[in-house]
Amino acid sequence: MLDKKSLTWFLLIAFGISWPLFIAPMAVKNNRMLYPIVMVTLFTLAMWGPGIAAILVTRLVTKKPLSSLRLKRLGPRHYYFWAWLFAPLMAAFTLGATILLGTGVFDPNFTSIRQAMAQTPQAEGLPSIETILMIQAIFALTLAPLINLLPALGEELGWRGFLLPQLLPLGQWKALLLSGAIWGLWHAPAIILHGHNFPSHPYLGVLVMMVGCILLGILFGWLYLKTQSPWAPAFAHGAFNAIAPASLVFLRPEGLDTALGGNPLGVAGWVGMAAILLVLLVLRQFDESTLSRQHNHLAHNCTPADNVPNATKLTNL
Numbered sequence: 019m020l021d022k023k024s025l026t027w028f029l030l031i032a033f034g035i036s037w038p039l040f041i042a043p044m045a046v047k048n049n050r051m052l053y054p055i056v057m058v059t060l061f062t063l064a065m066w067g068p069g070i071a072a073i074l075v076t077r078l079v080t081k082k083p084l085s086s087l088r089l090k091r092l093g094p095r096h097y098y099f100w101a102w103l104f105a106p107l108m109a110a111f112t113l114g115a116t117i118l119l120g121t122g123v124f125d126p127n128f129t130s131i132r133q134a135m136a137q138t139p140q141a142e143g144l145p146s147i148e149t150i151l152m153i154q155a156i157f158a159l160t161l162a163p164l165i166n167l168l169p170a171l172g173e174e175l176g177w178r179g180f181l182l183p184q185l186l187p188l189g190q191w192k193a194l195l196l197s198g199a200i201w202g203l204w205h206a207p208a209i210i211l212h213g214h215n216f217p218s219h220p221y222l223g224v225l226v227m228m229v230g231c232i233l234l235g236i237l238f239g240w241l242y243l244k245t246q247s248p249w250a251p252a253f254a255h256g257a258f259n260a261i262a263p264a265s266l267v268f269l270r271p272e273g274l275d276t277a278l279g280g281n282p283l284g285v286a287g288w289v290g291m292a293a294i295l296l297v298l299l300v301l302r303q304f305d306e307s308t309l310s311r312q313h314n315h316l317a318h319n320c321t322p323a324d325n326v327p328n329a330t331k332l333t334n335l
Contacts, residue, residue: 020187021080028068028075028184032176033204036067040207047212057212065169068176068204076180087179093245101241101254102163104294105261111290112282113265121279121286125270133271151267158260166256171248174238174255177201179248182239190243190304198235202228216277216284223277230283233291234258240303258282 043057076082092098116122128147135144144150177197185193202224208214209223216223238251262282269280279286298304 021184024075024079025181025184027079028071028176028180029200031071031074032068034067035070036064036204037207039064039067040205041211044211061208061214062169064208066172068181069172069174069179070176072176072180087175088247089175089179089249091245091247092249093247097241097245097250098253101250102257104237104254105163105257106159106264107294108258108262108282108287108290109264111293112262112280112284112287113268115286115289116265116269116279119279119286119289122269122274125268128267130267130269130271155264158264162260163253163257166259167252170255170259171252173201174242174252175248177235178238178242178251182242194236194239195232197239198232199228201235202231205231215281218275219277226277226284230287230291233288233295234283236295237291237298240298244303262287 039060042060043053046052046056072087073084076084076087080086113124117124128151131147131150135147135150145153177200181200182193182197185196188196205214205227206224209216209227210220213220213223216226219226238254241250241254242248244250265282265286266274266276266280274280277284281287282290
């Protein structure tokens with residue numbers, strides 16, 4: 019049975035913390051130097067709205083110990099490889115789908131990077147485009163996912179660590195779809211007011227984001243259900259933020275509509291995520307009975323064994 023009281027409080031607190039932080043940068047939007055700094059700072063803080071909500075509701079509403087959020091559990095380690103791999107796969111699929119659908123033009127000259135370098139005051143002293151891209155690629159694939167892990171944990175502790183389990187009484191697929199839709203809607207002020215991800219579509223962009231978050235949320239939800247830990251989807255989220263947008267570097271910026279091409283959360287990205295989901299479905303990775311039994315077992319039998327990587331037996335990919 020759904021715990022409507024805890025769900026209501028969670029959503030009120032999560033949106034109540036994050037939405038004002040999404041709105042606040044409007045106060046300095048006319049300041050070209052200050053606006054991007056304030057926006058990035060407050061958006062990063064907003065990512066912890068769902069996590070703070072999960073902590074408060076767990077302690078004050080459901081009266082459960084914080085250990086029920088499973089922050090001390092990692093789960094089977096090999097799922098962290100898939101958590102990392104999803105991001106470069108989605109970047110590659112997004113680029114390929116964009117070109118095949120004709121919603122973007124491949125750019126071997128890396129025009130977007132050249133334009134950014136041209137606006138740099140000391141552009142003449144910078145390394146070559148190829149060197150910069152290589153450095154960025156290495157950083158994105160290695161350190162960036164770890165750096166992004168802390169803010170990403172704020173979201174994943176809320177959306178997958180708290181909301182998804184709370185919705186599981188509806189059934190696994192309904193819980194995955196609904197939690198993803200709520201996650202997408204949570205971004206609404208950032209998209210409408212600041213053009214986040216989809217600057218050409220302030221309102222339609224919210225719907226595009228919701229579809230993208232539903233698909234991505236299923237992948238992150240799969241990681242959570244397999245590991246019973248918020249750390250796996252948090253690592254995947256951090257890797258996604260660092261790596262997945264790389265497809266934009268290989269596309270000409272002129273006339274590019276990110277709702278249709280280049281953006282891993284847009285239409286082209288849907289194709290890539292759907293392909294990954296199809297593979298998981300074919301491999302029976304969403305066996306509802308197995309995942310539900312696993313979740314229920316851990317929910318009622320949390321023991322120190324939760325900290326052991328292979329304390330539970332799950333279907334391996």
